[in-house]
Structures are given as structure tokens and as C-alpha cells.
Amino acid sequence: MAATLDLTQCRQAAAEILQRCEQLATLTAVRGKIDRRYLTAEHKACNAEVKQWMQQGGLRPWQDEAGNICGSLPGRDASAGTLLVGSHLDSVPDAGKYDGILGVLLPITALRLLSEHGEQFPFAIDVIGFADEEGSRFGTTLLGSRAAAGSWRQDWFALQDTAGISLKDALVEFGCDATAISRASRAADKLVGYLEIHIEQGPVLEAADLPVGVVTSIAGARRYVIDIVGQAGHAGTVPMPLRKDALVAAAKLVLLIEQVACKHDVVATVGKLECAPGAPNVIPGNVRMTLDIRSGLDPQRDAALQEIRDAAELLIAANGCTAAWKETHNAGAVGCALWMQDVCADAIKAVGYEPLALLSGAGHDAMAFKGVCDIGMLFVRCLGGISHHPDESITLEDTAIALQTFCETLLQLRKRITSV
Numbered sequence: 001m002a003a004t005l006d007l008t009q010c011r012q013a014a015a016e017i018l019q020r021c022e023q024l025a026t027l028t029a030v031r032g033k034i035d036r037r038y039l040t041a042e043h044k045a046c047n048a049e050v051k052q053w054m055q056q057g058g059l060r061p062w063q064d065e066a067g068n069i070c071g072s073l074p075g076r077d078a079s080a081g082t083l084l085v086g087s088h089l090d091s092v093p094d095a096g097k098y099d100g101i102l103g104v105l106l107p108i109t110a111l112r113l114l115s116e117h118g119e120q121f122p123f124a125i126d127v128i129g130f131a132d133e134e135g136s137r138f139g140t141t142l143l144g145s146r147a148a149a150g151s152w153r154q155d156w157f158a159l160q161d162t163a164g165i166s167l168k169d170a171l172v173e174f175g176c177d178a179t180a181i182s183r184a185s186r187a188a189d190k191l192v193g194y195l196e197i198h199i200e201q202g203p204v205l206e207a208a209d210l211p212v213g214v215v216t217s218i219a220g221a222r223r224y225v226i227d228i229v230g231q232a233g234h235a236g237t238v239p240m241p242l243r244k245d246a247l248v249a250a251a252k253l254v255l256l257i258e259q260v261a262c263k264h265d266v267v268a269t270v271g272k273l274e275c276a277p278g279a280p281n282v283i284p285g286n287v288r289m290t291l292d293i294r295s296g297l298d299p300q301r302d303a304a305l306q307e308i309r310d311a312a313e314l315l316i317a318a319n320g321c322t323a324a325w326k327e328t329h330n331a332g333a334v335g336c337a338l339w340m341q342d343v344c345a346d347a348i349k350a351v352g353y354e355p356l357a358l359l360s361g362a363g364h365d366a367m368a369f370k371g372v373c374d375i376g377m378l379f380v381r382c383l384g385g386i387s388h389h390p391d392e393s394i395t396l397e398d399t400a401i402a403l404q405t406f407c408e409t410l411l412q413l414r415k416r417i418t419s420v
């Protein structure tokens, strides 16, 4: 089975996608860097640009009450429901050009190509450029996608940015009707599923020499702040066996975390470690460190965490210290629907590649649709696995292959839906 669209055609269209990514990169709050946050002037300019591209691509565009920019391709059969396709248009501070952006712009071009090719769908396809995924302005992530998934929380209106502007005021200023935010919800619609294409943001595809891959699930993270208390003392007078060095205990804990994570095949990170009082001639009495632990399988992650906590207690006590753990985040893993994984894998095979299954260690808009509809996700190789950084990069060839794969995924999905 060969792909419906040929690669030469996709290469030309891929150039358009990459050129548009460059164009959106200029819509930023900070000159020379990419910084585009929720409900800002640059977000508004971005939506206006994307709206125009949606229109040119034959989609019917509108902005919802959460500030998401949406474009609909009507289906032939009004009762067949809607396939949601999306990713985000906001960024972290000093971001790359493709995180989220590619997943909005590539589907717009894909639908144009398929229409030009005479392809029609029984179900409607709505492309959504989510307004907030990163949470860079109000500190809470997935605001755009959670509005679309019908899980917006009323208390979010009171969230404030660093300038003290509330989310509610920012919405009104942006031109949204905050009192009608529930209208952004698609949860009550008949949904075929939610499909997202995103750069991998990791090095696995590159290591496997593959341009695209199928996501099996999005890892759920648990995060802790761990306070280790020992005894500060004079670096010259307290003999080694009598010390209660909190940093030595913390160092042993870091190594333990690495060891247990490898054993259980999960990822665990100590990303922050502060030591007090913090002088060269004082034994550290206090350490505050963080732990972020993730897996595509919650039981596997929790088993690793339990082992870390059990062993940590003994280890820290052996160093004469105590530890207090505070959980700051706990999210479950979100699995991609098996049938949608199959559809993505069939598409990748049709394009001529091995469908490598990948776990997403990073969070994505797709997570918001857990329990709302079935989820499918494709990853595209990015250079060096680098993301959330200006060096984020993808090649024209990979973009063309990703475009070909995405078109094929939509066609395989159509085949699957119409055969049931």
C-alpha cells in the first residue's frame, strides 16, 4: 500500500508550513526571541494570521470564547460528528518555532492538499490553535484545550499574571465573552476523536533514524518538594562520624533516585537543589530539593516512587537527618486509543517507515481530552531532541514526510470510521 499523496507534492507544501512557522516566530513580546503568551497583543496577531491561513485553506474560521482559533472543514454527513485536530500557538519564554505551532499549521496545509486532491470526509474536521498550553502567563497549563474539552474551572478567572491582571480581565480585553466561556466546550459534541501532531521534544526518533512515530501514551507526572533537615556546624571542628550533613544525605538520595528509576524504567529528575546556610566553611544543615517522576504507566511510576521513599527513609536516617515530602503535582498518564494508534501506525507504514511506538514524557493539549473522546498522536523528529529553546529545529524533508503521514492518517481514519 502506497501513500495517497506523493512526497514531491508534500515537499512544496512543507516549505509553506516552515515559512509560516518563521512568520509566527516574529509575533513576539520580546524582540529577537519568541515569547507569545495567552491573551496578549502577539497572541491576537497570531490568531489573525492563522485565521487567514485557515480561510485560504478552505476552512471556516472562528475564535472561541477562550481565545482559541478554530477552522472547520464541514463533513458530507452532518450526523457523522467531528474530528478535532489541534495543538497550541502559545510559547514558553525564549521558545523555539515549532513546539505546538507545527501541529496547527501542518493540519491546515494537509486539509488544503487533500481537498485539492478531491478527498472528502463524512465527518467534519476542526483544526484548533489552542490559546494556552504552556501556562507561561497565568501559571496554569492547558487553559485553551481545557476550555475546549469542557473542563474550564471557574476559579481560573481569578488567576493573575505577574502584572496583577486577572485572567477574566485579560479575556475581556482580548474580546472574549468570559461569561460565555462554556460555549468553547466541545465535550457535548459528537466527537470522532482528537488527533495531534507535535515535534517529539526528545531524542528517540533521531536515535532510531526515523522521521515520525506513534505516541502510545502521555506520561503522568508526580512532583515533590523534599526538605532534608540535618545539623549545620563548623566545617573545621565537627568530626566526620558526628556530622548530620543534609547535603550528603541529599546527594545519596539523588543517586538512589537515578538507580531506582533505571530499574523500573521510569524517568525521574531532581531539577532543583538548594543548600543552606550555603557557606564554604559551614556543614549544610538544610536542603530543599525537587523530584519529578513520570511514566506512561501510573502503577509502574508509583511502584518506583514507593521504592524510592522506603529506601530514602533509611538512607536519610542513617545520615542523622530527617526528610519531609510535599506533593505539589499529581497527574495520571493519558493513553492514546489503540485504534487510533493503529491508524497512525498504518499511515506511517504507507509512507514507508517503521511505526516506532513512543511514550510522550512531555505534556500536550491531547491530555485535556482524556475522558472526552479517543486520542491519537503523532511525533515528528526534531534536531537533537532539543525543544523549549531557540535551537529547536526540524528539516524540510521531515516536515514533508510528516505532512504525507498526517494526510494518510486522516484517510486511514476515514476508512476505519466508514467501515464500522
Ligand SMILES: [Zn+2]
Pocket (backbone or CB within 6 Å): 088, 099, 100, 133, 198, 364
Ligand atoms: Zn507543545
